[in-house]
Amino acid sequence: MDSRTILSQLKLRAKIHGSCWLWNGAKTFNGYGRVSVVGRGTLRVHRYAYEAANSPIPPGLLVLHTCDNRLCFNPKHLFLGTYKDNSEDMKAKGRSPKNRTGQVLSPASKAKLSASLRKFHASRKGAH
Numbered sequence: 001m002d003s004r005t006i007l008s009q010l011k012l013r014a015k016i017h018g019s020c021w022l023w024n025g026a027k028t029f030n031g032y033g034r035v036s037v038v039g040r041g042t043l044r045v046h047r048y049a050y051e052a053a054n055s056p057i058p059p060g061l062l063v064l065h066t067c068d069n070r071l072c073f074n075p076k077h078l079f080l081g082t083y084k085d086n087s088e089d090m091k092a093k094g095r096s097p098k099n100r101t102g103q104v105l106s107p108a109s110k111a112k113l114s115a116s117l118r119k120f121h122a123s124r125k126g127a128h
Contacts, residue, residue: 021049021072044063048073062086
């Protein structure tokens, strides 16, 4: 299948939101679109779209999103980068595990958050 056909087929499963093409099909456990491709197995949609529009992804490189939307597979929003590039992009856009002040959560805050999460999950188990 040629690249235009691949992208056209993928777009049939998209919800267009602004300039993002949001995958409306199956998703990975961490929120990326996934698709089964004959002869290749299950792939992340954004990586498959990048390859269809550009070229194979060299080993060790990631496909990053300029739009920061894991479900987006618009090739114009995708670019190659290293793990370091991804980490720097995340920090520059305020998406790092650290809060906006650049400080990690204090031990007391972590404990409070963990207790709240345990309480929430316990209440959900009782609701089933």
